[in-house]
Amino acid sequence: VKRNNQRRCRQPPSPPGLPFIGNLHQLGVLPHRSLWELSKKYGPVMLVKLGRVSTVIVSSPETAKQVLRDHDLNCCTRPSLEGTRKLSYNYRDIAFSRYDDYWKDLRKLCVRELFSTKQVNLIQPIKKMEMKKLIDSITESASEETPVNLSEKFLSLNVNVVCKASFGVSFQGTVLNNEKFQGLVHEAIEMLGSFSASDFFPYIGWIFDWFTGLHARREASVRDLDAFYEQMIDLHLHKNREDRSEDDFVDLLLRLEKEEAVLGHGQLTRNHIKGILMNVLLGGINTSAITMTWAMAELARNPRVMKKVQSEIRDHIGKNNEVISLDETDKLKYLKMVIKETWRLHPVSPLLVPREVTSEFKINGYTIQPKTRLHVNTWGIGRDPKVWKDPEEFIPERFMDCDIEANGLHFELLPFGGGRRICPAMYLGATTVEFGVANLLYQFDWKLPEGVDDVDMDEAFGLTAHKKHDLLLVPVKS
Numbered sequence: 210v211k212r213n214n215q216r217r218c219r220q221p222p223s224p225p226g227l228p229f230i231g232n233l234h235q236l237g238v239l240p241h242r243s244l245w246e247l248s249k250k251y252g253p254v255m256l257v258k259l260g261r262v263s264t265v266i267v268s269s270p271e272t273a274k275q276v277l278r279d280h281d282l283n284c285c286t287r288p289s290l291e292g293t294r295k296l297s298y299n300y301r302d303i304a305f306s307r308y309d310d311y312w313k314d315l316r317k318l319c320v321r322e323l324f325s326t327k328q329v330n331l332i333q334p335i336k337k338m339e340m341k342k343l344i345d346s347i348t349e350s351a352s353e354e355t356p357v358n359l360s361e362k363f364l365s366l367n368v369n370v371v372c373k374a375s376f377g378v379s380f381q382g383t384v385l386n387n388e389k390f391q392g393l394v395h396e397a398i399e400m401l402g403s404f405s406a407s408d409f410f411p412y413i414g415w416i417f418d419w420f421t422g423l424h425a426r427r428e429a430s431v432r433d434l435d436a437f438y439e440q441m442i443d444l445h446l447h448k449n450r451e452d453r454s455e456d457d458f459v460d461l462l463l464r465l466e467k468e469e470a471v472l473g474h475g476q477l478t479r480n481h482i483k484g485i486l487m488n489v490l491l492g493g494i495n496t497s498a499i500t501m502t503w504a505m506a507e508l509a510r511n512p513r514v515m516k517k518v519q520s521e522i523r524d525h526i527g528k529n530n531e532v533i534s535l536d537e538t539d540k541l542k543y544l545k546m547v548i549k550e551t552w553r554l555h556p557v558s559p560l561l562v563p564r565e566v567t568s569e570f571k572i573n574g575y576t577i578q579p580k581t582r583l584h585v586n587t588w589g590i591g592r593d594p595k596v597w598k599d600p601e602e603f604i605p606e607r608f609m610d611c612d613i614e615a616n617g618l619h620f621e622l623l624p625f626g627g628g629r630r631i632c633p634a635m636y637l638g639a640t641t642v643e644f645g646v647a648n649l650l651y652q653f654d655w656k657l658p659e660g661v662d663d664v665d666m667d668e669a670f671g672l673t674a675h676k677k678h679d680l681l682l683v684p685v686k687s
């Protein structure tokens with residue numbers, strides 16, 4: 210009977226760890242890379258011990274499918290983590306909320322009011338206006354052939370679009386100038402993804418967080434963001450209330466609060482609203498900017514691809530078009546392949562957002578126990594030579610005669626994750642990236658600054674994997 214039980218409960222293979230810390234020391238500064246190396250030895254379902262926490266890493270399309278499609282319901286809740294708890298006002302947001310009725314209702318509301326195709330089309334004029342401003346500012350640099358910091362430009366483009374489109378505010382007239390605000394966003398994202406001892410050593414980890422100063426930094430980040438939400442909410446409450454037609458997402462949430470709307474089992478409160486705003490702010494701004502930056506970095510390193518995608522855009526659009534519209538971008542097939550290839554090599558969230566197992570299930574015959582934390586290593590899947598030919602090369606043509614889409618249904622390419630927790634803003638995210646990159650490629654040629662031979666492709670890791678150093682390229686008016 211014992212042997213039968215053991216066979217029924219076969220655990221996934223594990224790399225040997227150290228007492229107390231388990232495999233934590235093997236994560237390194239870029240955990241997706243270290244875990245990918247380990248999984249080459251221990252297989253596509255691997256169990257690691259991170260401090261006290263058992264964590265399963267899956268790293269093949271086949272095992273990702275078992276998690277995200279076949280057994281999604283067994284593992285689509287989120288673990289309780291210190292950084293996310295604070296910034297999400299006790300998991301009152303979408304991304305870090307547990308899988309429950311509140312999350313279901315809230316997600317439905319946001320998909321309807323914020324992420325739908327209709328909403329994306331409605332904010333198009335704002336996007337066009339901000340893009341025009343960006344092009345004008347780059348034109349100045351082009352006339353002097355001075356480098357442009359594209360990482361910064363993309364971030365500020367998205368800050369402006371998201372804030373105007375979702376919150377109805379621009380920074381003029383608020384206490385936050387653009388620069389300070391970007392610092393705030395950066396810090397909060399770092400806090401969301403930062404290594405927190407409390408998450409790996411329940412009961413005692415907080416002591417370590419106090420000593421390292423992480424606790425204080427996190428508190429400050431929460432405080433700064435809270436002040437921003439308060440100010441934004443104030444601006445909305447004191448708006449001229451006669452014209453409802455211009456109501457934005459914040460107005461809608463405040464109205465629901467006033468009407469004592471119920472989401473799941475509870476009433477929508479001010480803290481719920483702040484948690485939701487955090488997702489829009491941090492999820493919406495950075496993800497698209499990171500992808501645009503990686504795409505331009507890859508293109509700068511691959512002149513053949515740069516030329517080809519620019520020819521497609523310029524042949525298609527012709528001359529004298531100031532800003533390319535969303536409809537036009539949608540027809541640019543090669544551009545879409547370039548973006549997919551960027552996501553294959555540089556998924557924004559390389560290990561996806563952590564999941565937690567709620568009921569036992571099996572992957573490849575291995576038993577996965579409740580309470581286990583679970584990550585899908587999409588970064589590893591994107592670079593697996595068993596899945597992709599010449600995986601380290603940037604070759605968008607690989608998507609030419611293949612039906613792999615970045616929509617969560619093809620487990621070789623999962624930039625938006627999959628299953629019930631798939632990014633609800635896939636359409637908004639993809640169109641934002643395509644629109645931004647298409648316009649900059651249409652308007653300008655791009656070259657490396659003088660004395661620079663290649664773009665460095667170093668990564669920095671947090672909740673997202675972004676380019677470690679800012680991308681500087683010189684624009685030349687085409």
Ligand code: HEM
Pocket residue numbers: 303304305316488489490492493494496497500557558561562563623624625626627628629630631632633634635637638639642
């Ligand atoms: C290129 C752009 C984007 C990429 C690559 C991206 C990627 C992702 C990924 C990988 C996840 C986790 C999925 C999982 O755990 O399986 C996610 C979740 C999420 N994303 Fe996005 N995202 C993008 C744009 C956006 C935008 C523009 C917004 C909002 C304005 C947004 C809001 C969210 C939210 C709220 C979740 C949590 C979903 C849940 O847990 O139920 N994302 N995104």
